[in-house]
Amino acid sequence: MIRKRFFDRVVVSGLALALARAAIADNYGNAILTDQPSGYWRLNETSGTVAADSSAGGANSGIYQSNTSSYSMGQSGFLPFAGNKAVHFNGGSVYGPYDVNSAILSPNYSPALQPFAYAKNFTIEAWIRDSSPLPANESDPNFGSRMIFAGNYGFGLTELNEPHFVTYGRKDFILSSVKVSQDKWHQMAVSFSGTDATFYVDGANAGVVNVGHATANAAQTSTQFGIGRRLSAEAPWLGDIDEVAIYNSILSDAQILNHYQAALSEFGDANGDGQVSFADLVAVAQNYGKSVASFKQGDFDGNGGVDFADLVTVAQHYGGTIGAAAVQSPTSVPEPGAAIILSAAALSTMRRRRRS
Numbered sequence: 001m002i003r004k005r006f007f008d009r010v011v012v013s014g015l016a017l018a019l020a021r022a023a024i025a026d027n028y029g030n031a032i033l034t035d036q037p038s039g040y041w042r043l044n045e046t047s048g049t050v051a052a053d054s055s056a057g058g059a060n061s062g063i064y065q066s067n068t069s070s071y072s073m074g075q076s077g078f079l080p081f082a083g084n085k086a087v088h089f090n091g092g093s094v095y096g097p098y099d100v101n102s103a104i105l106s107p108n109y110s111p112a113l114q115p116f117a118y119a120k121n122f123t124i125e126a127w128i129r130d131s132s133p134l135p136a137n138e139s140d141p142n143f144g145s146r147m148i149f150a151g152n153y154g155f156g157l158t159e160l161n162e163p164h165f166v167t168y169g170r171k172d173f174i175l176s177s178v179k180v181s182q183d184k185w186h187q188m189a190v191s192f193s194g195t196d197a198t199f200y201v202d203g204a205n206a207g208v209v210n211v212g213h214a215t216a217n218a219a220q221t222s223t224q225f226g227i228g229r230r231l232s233a234e235a236p237w238l239g240d241i242d243e244v245a246i247y248n249s250i251l252s253d254a255q256i257l258n259h260y261q262a263a264l265s266e267f268g269d270a271n272g273d274g275q276v277s278f279a280d281l282v283a284v285a286q287n288y289g290k291s292v293a294s295f296k297q298g299d300f301d302g303n304g305g306v307d308f309a310d311l312v313t314v315a316q317h318y319g320g321t322i323g324a325a326a327v328q329s330p331t332s333v334p335e336p337g338a339a340i341i342l343s344a345a346a347l348s349t350m351r352r353r354r355r356s
Helices: 002-023 027-034 253-265 278-288 309-319 336-355
Strands: 039-041 062-064 071-076 087-090 123-131 144-150 152-159 163-167 171-174 185-192 194-202 204-210 238-247
Touching: 027 238, 027 253, 123 144, 123 253, 144 238, 152 185, 163 185, 163 194, 185 253, 194 336, 204 253, 278 309
Parallel strands: none
Antiparallel strands: 039 238, 071 087, 087 238, 123 185, 123 238, 144 152, 152 163, 163 171, 185 194, 194 204
16 A cells, blocks of 8 residues: 555656646756756746746745836746746835835745745755846845845845855855856856755856854745745845746756756757857757757757757857857847758758768
8 A cells, every 4th residue: 555655646746747847848947847846937927916836736836916016027038938038126126125015925824834944955046137237225235135035045146246045044155256247147046955055157066155153954934935035025136037946955066057058958059068059050960850858969949859940949049159158149140041051051961961
């Protein structure tokens, strides 16, 4: 009986993951779901009050709060696929820095613990674009950080744009050696072991801050979690937030990097070097018409095969710089004639391969 119950749980969990992946047909979303987040908010909504949870099971949708003057839905996100959106937060500057209705909140589970009230061994990840210049209240060192995701702990940037993780009332973990550039999209993540906070920026391990002599672990409380500020309305975010995920586990360097490269692949970058170049065109040519298991083989739209759509993706962004070097739309895009020449060259390469 115990074995059967365990088997049933595995089947149900596997089915939920399969259904969630089927509903997300892009490389980045598939990479996130593969690592089993406990909450995943893509923030693609353009209206309404529900921020859908795209994790397997989807049990923890967020709630867009009432003050729509403090945030704007339906903004352009980093990922290029149709329908990808982000939310812009104005830092609470319209109604002052402590507007309690200017964020996306998790449902109120009080007095029970929030589903994400972890003490240790978890990871938070998001894509962010921090706006400049900061309002006077946020550039003041006494004001504090701007939070991407916060509850009984928080993750964001300091007023000096340093990656910041805090276990409220216990310890601030600030990576002072890194400054995250403003007005550009960045992948940011932090994992917390209870003693170490490991920060990631654009796929790379940016550094580790140790707990030192402070109390380890975050205090587990019934505090609601917010995207874009803390529940108490402290530390409102100024800028764009997209693709927020939390994991009840510590992701490895390789997993974080894979997420980042999966995002770049949606521009036609197969090898994750931040460039859309001839090497990426070759990956498509070599696998054209085949079913493949990875974006590294030229599947840029996550449909499990390499086809004309993937060829078009490379042609559209050929010569562009993406990722950490630009973190915007590619810096150069070929004219239509160039795209046709690239496509013809790739098809010619495939024909030669088939005849040989």
